[in-house]
Amino acid sequence: MxxxxxxxxxxxxxxxxxxxxxxxxxxxxxxxxxxxxxxxxxxxxxxxxxxxxxxxxxxxxxxxxxMDEVQARIVLESTLIGAIVVAVASFTYGMLRGVTDWPGIYEVWYLPAFIAVSGIAQIFVKRRYQ
Known part of the structure; x- marks a missing residue:
């Protein structure tokens, strides 16, 4: 390609x-x-x-x-999935930390987590448009 x-x-x-x-x-x-x-x-x-x-x-x-419209839509959907998954996961972990003695997550890991989840999501979102 x-x-x-x-x-x-x-x-x-x-x-x-x-x-x-x-x-x-x-x-x-x-x-x-x-x-x-x-x-x-x-x-x-x-x-x-x-x-x-x-x-x-x-x-x-x-x-x-x-990008063309389809490619841009794939990126948009993947980005939204990445943002939502990381936001909900960090919120959930924060709630659990309130009732446990689990360690905190260093904030510097949120952006790499978002990028990773968005990249993985893009693989699946792209399949829907093929």
Missing amino acids: TMTPAAKTYMRRMLIVMGAYMVLLFGAVWADNHLELSQPLRIVLSLLPVLPVIACIGTIIAFVRA
């Missing part, structure tokens, strides 16, 4: 954005672990990897806008 020009542009932009994310993430962790930093500087460093994630949003939106 050949990639469309929009898909090639998307892949190129995502590689650049994710490369920037990795550099900023590992750089911030390294600096935090090896340097004596003030609290405000630690906060700024911890937020730097968020910038490529925000840039990722624009890349995704541009790619979805370049």
Whole structure:
């Protein structure tokens, strides 16, 4: 299967954005672990990897806008499923934590969980449109 020009542009932009994310993430962790930093500087460093994630949003939106209606609908349904499943799962776990001594879930895992569930959902949603 050949990639469309929009898909090639998307892949190129995502590689650049994710490369920037990795550099900023590992750089911030390294600096935090090896340097004596003030609290405000630690906060700024911890937020730097968020910038490529925000840039990722624009890349995704541009790619979805370049899709045909069916592809865009598949992405929309998959995204909704991912958001709803992660929201309900985290809400349910939070309710259970109120009556148990179960450990908390580190918030940084919500976005990867959402991306994973959306990706898995896309496999099943795509089958409905074939």
